Every structure is written in structure tokens, then in C-alpha cells.
Amino acid sequence: MKLLDVVALLDDLPELKLYRGQVGTIVEEYEPGNFEVEFSDTMGRAYAIETLQENQLMLLHHEPLQDKELASV
Numbered sequence: 373m374k375l376l377d378v379v380a381l382l383d384d385l386p387e388l389k390l391y392r393g394q395v396g397t398i399v400e401e402y403e404p405g406n407f408e409v410e411f412s413d414t415m416g417r418a419y420a421i422e423t424l425q426e427n428q429l430m431l432l433h434h435e436p437l438q439d440k441e442l443a444s445v
Contacts, residue, residue, distance in 0.1 A: 373398060379409060379429040388422055395432065396420075 373379065381394045390411065400408035405426040412418045 373401075373407065373426055373429065373431055375399070375401060378432045378434070380432055381424075381428065382430055383428050385422075385428075388420065390420055390422065 375398055377398045379396055381390055381392055384391045394411055396409040396411040398407045399410045407424055409424050410418050411420040
């Protein structure tokens with residue numbers, strides 16, 4: 373995962389009012405596997421910005437993946 377990747381949350385985080393499946397964008401990488409993710413509504417208004425671990429996120433793809441890309445997913 374890298375800066376500006378679109379991701380989905382894998383876990384419910386009720387203490388943060390974030391739930392599995394919510395979509396965000398990586399806006400900062402603090403160290404390997406530790407990201408700041410911005411969650412926005414369909415109008416582009418941010419409603420949460422949280423620091424999350426890579427294992428809490430799923431990278432989303434908006435186009436077909438090549439065999440080389442599939443190996444790293």
C-alpha cells in the first residue's frame with residue numbers, strides 16, 4: 373500500500389465510529405504498514421481521519437489486475 377491508494381476497512385472500530393467496508397484514502401505513511409487514512413462521503417467531505425495498520429485495510433482496485441499484480445495481492 374502507498375500514498376493515495378483507496379482502501380476499505382476490514383474491522384469494525386465502533387470507538388472511532390468506523391465500520392467494516394467503509395472506504396478511505398491513504399494520505400500519509402508514518403512507517404511501513406502504519407498509515408493515516410482519510411474517510412470521506414460521496415461529496416468529498418472528510419468525516420474521519422485515523423491512523424491504521426495495514427492489516428486493518430484492504431487495497432481496492434478499479435481496473436483489471438495483471439498476473440504480476442495478482443501475485444502481490
